[in-house]
Amino acid sequence: MQEVFPKAEIVLDKFHILQLFSRALNKTRINVMNRDKKNYNKLKTYWKLLLKDQTKLDYKNYTYHRCFKKHMCEVEILHYLIDLDSELKASYELYQYVRHCIKTKDFELLKKTLANKQNSVSSYMKTAIKTINKYINYMENTLKYDYSNGILEGINNKIKVMKRISFGYRSFYHFRNRIFITQNLAKIKTA
Structure with a gap:
């Protein structure tokens, strides 16, 4: 490829980057869910809240939730879930940082975030970070250009x-x- 297109710059697809981190977060949730039998149903039922963009969470509308047996808003449920495990919380925060960096196209913040958050996150997230660090030059191109496949x-x-x-x-x-x-x-x- 380098011979045929010497000036071409490789761009990773943003969707696949987010998919890499969301799958890592989901595996972390499943790991916590299998260890914590008391909160198993809560982690199983509200998994979509962990993957939802933080800015789109509902903090005003209270609805009844069977798992909690009371009225709660999405933000309260999310905080309950991530407070169950420190590794899950760190992985969730990293996932949200990555989403934010891709949305704002801030490559320097992404690099800093990946370097700082590596110790406290789950092994699945560490693998995702390792993968992104391996292709960090392509990641920079991803945030620089608007190409997508x-x-x-x-x-x-x-x-x-x-x-x-x-x-x-x-x-x-x-x-x-x-x-x-x-x-x-x-x-x-x-x-």
Whole structure:
């Protein structure tokens, strides 16, 4: 690749970076959940709150929650969950910092955060940090440029779904035309 495109800069997809850290946080939650039988159902039920953007948490509306047997808002539930384990709390904070750095495109803050938070987080998060540090130059390009392969992945997914639903095509010509039509790259001839 370096020979063919010597001036090309490699960019990581932001979605996959967030996915790496969210999966690490989720594995940490599952680890805590399996150790703490008393709060097992709470950690299992409210896992989405841990992955939700901190700025989008609801702190005004109180609703009844069966696991807690009282009215609570999302922020109270979240604080209860992360206070159960210090490793979970540190991993959650790192995940939120990474989300913030990607959103604001602040590479220096990201580097500082990854260096400072490495001791107190779970082993899953340490693996995610190690992976990002391995590709830190590409990470800088990710925050510098607005490129994403999300559209291409969406098209590939749509093609796979078409292939799966149709149980295959006898003619590649018909399959190719179907792809072109669904992507608005070809028009259907009407008489």
